[in-house]
Amino acid sequence: MGEMGSRNSRSSKSCAYAARAYDRAAIEFRGPRAKLNFSFADYTVDTQEQQSTPSSSPQQLPEKPQQLQQGNNNNNNADFGNEIWDQLLGDNEIQGLKSLSNHHPHSREGLELPDESDYEDDEGSTQTESEEQFEEDADDHTPTRTPPKLAHYEFVKTLKIEGDSEDDYEDEGFWVLKVGNNKIRAKVSTDMQLKMFGDQRRVDFLDNGVWALKFFVDDEYRNFITKFQDCLFENVYGMGATEANKMKIYGKEFIGWLEPEESDDAMWEDADSGVWKGSGKTPVRDSQDLLEEFEEAATGGGIQSLALGALDNSFLVNDSGVQVVKNFSHGIHGKGVYVKFDKKDKWGGGGSTRKKALLMRGETNMMLMSPFKEGKPRSTGLHQLDIETGKIVTEWKFEKDGTDITMKDITNDTKGSQLDPSESTFLGLDDNRMCQWDMRDKKGIVQTLANASTPVLNWTQGHQFSRGTNFQCFATTGDGSIVVGSLDGKIRLYSKTSMKQAKTAFPGLGSPITHVDVTYDGKWILGTTDTYLILICTLFTDKDGKTKTGFTGRMGNKIPAPRLLKLIPVDAHMAGANNKFHGGHFSWVTESGKQERHLVAAVGKFSVIWNFQQVKDSAHRCYQNQQGLKSCYCYKIVPKDESIIESRFMHDKYAVSDSPDSPLVVATPMKVTSISISGKKRGHGTS
Numbered sequence: 001m002g003e004m005g006s007r008n009s010r011s012s013k014s015c016a017y018a019a020r021a022y023d024r025a026a027i028e029f030r031g032p033r034a035k036l037n038f039s040f041a042d043y044t045v046d047t048q049e050q051q052s053t054p055s056s057s058p059q060q061l062p063e064k065p066q067q068l069q070q071g072n073n074n075n076n077n078a079d080f081g082n083e084i085w086d087q088l089l090g091d092n093e094i095q096g097l098k099s100l101s102n103h104h105p106h107s108r109e110g111l112e113l114p115d116e117s118d119y120e121d122d123e124g125s126t127q128t129e130s131e132e133q134f135e136e137d138a139d140d141h142t143p144t145r146t147p148p149k150l151a152h153y154e155f156v157k158t159l160k161i162e163g164d165s166e167d168d169y170e171d172e173g174f175w176v177l178k179v180g181n182n183k184i185r186a187k188v189s190t191d192m193q194l195k196m197f198g199d200q201r202r203v204d205f206l207d208n209g210v211w212a213l214k215f216f217v218d219d220e221y222r223n224f225i226t227k228f229q230d231c232l233f234e235n236v237y238g239m240g241a242t243e244a245n246k247m248k249i250y251g252k253e254f255i256g257w258l259e260p261e262e263s264d265d266a267m268w269e270d271a272d273s274g275v276w277k278g279s280g281k282t283p284v285r286d287s288q289d290l291l292e293e294f295e296e297a298a299t300g301g302g303i304q305s306l307a308l309g310a311l312d313n314s315f316l317v318n319d320s321g322v323q324v325v326k327n328f329s330h331g332i333h334g335k336g337v338y339v340k341f342d343k344k345d346k347w348g349g350g351g352s353t354r355k356k357a358l359l360m361r362g363e364t365n366m367m368l369m370s371p372f373k374e375g376k377p378r379s380t381g382l383h384q385l386d387i388e389t390g391k392i393v394t395e396w397k398f399e400k401d402g403t404d405i406t407m408k409d410i411t412n413d414t415k416g417s418q419l420d421p422s423e424s425t426f427l428g429l430d431d432n433r434m435c436q437w438d439m440r441d442k443k444g445i446v447q448t449l450a451n452a453s454t455p456v457l458n459w460t461q462g463h464q465f466s467r468g469t470n471f472q473c474f475a476t477t478g479d480g481s482i483v484v485g486s487l488d489g490k491i492r493l494y495s496k497t498s499m500k501q502a503k504t505a506f507p508g509l510g511s512p513i514t515h516v517d518v519t520y521d522g523k524w525i526l527g528t529t530d531t532y533l534i535l536i537c538t539l540f541t542d543k544d545g546k547t548k549t550g551f552t553g554r555m556g557n558k559i560p561a562p563r564l565l566k567l568i569p570v571d572a573h574m575a576g577a578n579n580k581f582h583g584g585h586f587s588w589v590t591e592s593g594k595q596e597r598h599l600v601a602a603v604g605k606f607s608v609i610w611n612f613q614q615v616k617d618s619a620h621r622c623y624q625n626q627q628g629l630k631s632c633y634c635y636k637i638v639p640k641d642e643s644i645i646e647s648r649f650m651h652d653k654y655a656v657s658d659s660p661d662s663p664l665v666v667a668t669p670m671k672v673t674s675i676s677i678s679g680k681k682r683g684h685g686t687s
């Protein structure tokens with residue numbers, strides 16, 4: 001399949017079982033103070049028989065299914081009951097098996113399809129007694145049997161995703177996976193959320209629903225995976241997946257990103273046993289940990305950003321002001337204090353969108369930036385709010401050498417510098433520039449509205465690149481090293497002493513990095529894309545045998561392959577077609593010697609939590625029988641009834657002894673919820 005880029009002829013058709021999911025089942029999540037209802041998917045099996053060419057000999061059909069397996073018989077499912085199908089495909093090419101379902105989506109591995117052992121011999125059966133019985137039973141929702149047929153699949157090149165066979169096999173275009181007579185026609189991309197089940201010779205994926213293909217032999221399964229990965233490479237980079245082209249994109253240092261078997265995974269092997277560490281056949285999602293919820297409506301509504309404090313307070317920002325909330329060991333709760341912006345302020349009460357709120361100076365000041373100008377995600381300035389007085393004290397401009405410039409993101413100098421009461425500098429980022437801003441003038445005098453008519457931030461250091469960097473987001477370590485994510489998927493590491501030359505540049509996987517975070521010690525990076533999170537280890541051993549991070553030196557040619565954090569296709573389907581991962585974070589520590597324990601990101605109405613130690617564990621069950629980069633699917637989902645603005649763990653100081661981490665804070669437009677990962681109930685009054 002390495003030469004697919006130069007091939008424009010029809011690929012040979014292959015056969016497999018196909019299945020589809022419909023979102024008809026309901027499940028309940030109960031917390032101490034909330035009852036949340038949301039839908040998940042159950043499965044029905046579709047099969048189709050097609051011959052590769054008119055001259056092909058008929059393929060041997062497997063035996064007829066007696067019934068669809070009931071899925072995981074997990075004790076957690078008892079409260080949810082059996083949900084019954086009421087929708088079938090009903091087209092002439094694909095027949096369905098109607099089934100009862102008994103799935104708990106957070107404990108299920110994925111679709112359960114009949115194995116060959118579940119079939120009995122009935123050669124030559126067509127539209128006979130079984131199909132007639134199937135139609136008769138459609139109204140009473142009883143599992144019945146139907147003659148099996150095969151679905152053919154092929155990878156074809158096309159100019160139109162919704163075209164037909166006449167649009168296929170063009171010299172230009174992109175690769176699509178085609179199953180049946182265009183029943184499934186999906187562009188090969190990460191949007192398909194393809195999940196591999198090597199031990200079952202099966203893949204699940206999205207295309208207007210959840211589908212599965214199950215293969216008869218291991219070689220055919222592995223051939224499909226190889227074809228898919230080659231087509232994905234060409235669709236992303238516009239060139240065939242040859243060894244020469246892979247080397248051109250990734251270089252010899254990063255070839256392990258595409259060929260993980262060549263990667264040095266030694267740096268991942270130091271994962272210690274931690275809370276939630278899985279063993280045997282029980283996924284992490286089966287954990288009995290209770291999620292205690294404390295939920296309240298936000299004052300003023302319309303939450304646009306969440307600024308967590310490590311001291312006494314945290315802050316919810318909306319159009320008209322900032323709500324001050326109190327930090328407790330069980331979460332955050334309102335203090336009844338609301339700082340309302342002055343309507344005379346051109347930003348106050350004007351419906352502006354403050355997407356970025358940055359705490360500074362011992363968390364007594366907040367920098368507010370609305371990164372949208374003329375429809376583009378950037379700003380020419382920001383406002384400084386004195387939280388104690390509730391006043392906008394300065395309206396800052398971004399300027400260099402007398403010329404106005406723009407910024408799309410800002411962050412603190414270091415991971416803990418917001419706690420420094422004397423902090424006067426912060427970092428700024430735009431498409432092709434990165435710099436440090438100082439609120440003091442060149443003489444070191446702090447500027448305010450009182451002593452400057454239009455205060456201009458002082459550019460103290462930085463670099464303006466000529467073109468091509470396409471910076472999107474950045475974050476800092478405990479010592480001030482900087483990680484930057486880009487539109488082309490690259491992730492660059494800069495030392496704390498220079499913004500001009502990256503010490504290490506990871507090539508990425510082609511998907512834009514929309515958010516990036518880094519551990520306090522700089523050893524691990526978490527990049528967020530629309531469809532997955534990418535976890536990168538920055539550790540390497542230099543020529544003298546010393547272990548370093550990619551922030552301090554060039555990593556050489558033994559760079560560990562990254563790990564991907566993904567949703568199973570059913571959960572991705574339920575998150576919604578237009579919902580994307582955003583805001584992936586590590587849990588929050590601000591001192592040496594403490595370790596981050598979880599990772600969290602939001603997608604649609606879901607907060608998704610991974611155990612950090614488990615993701616690092618190379619022996620983790622998720623990684624068995626996988627082909628390509630290791631992908632972890634063991635997580636917890638915390639659903640809400642609104643789309644989530646942000647999900648963040650509170651500072652490590654708020655973690656109590658019986659909890660595996662500090663509380664998780666989830667902000668939606670109208671509510672803020674605190675969730676404690678513990679089975680022990682605590683009162684509201686302890687901090």
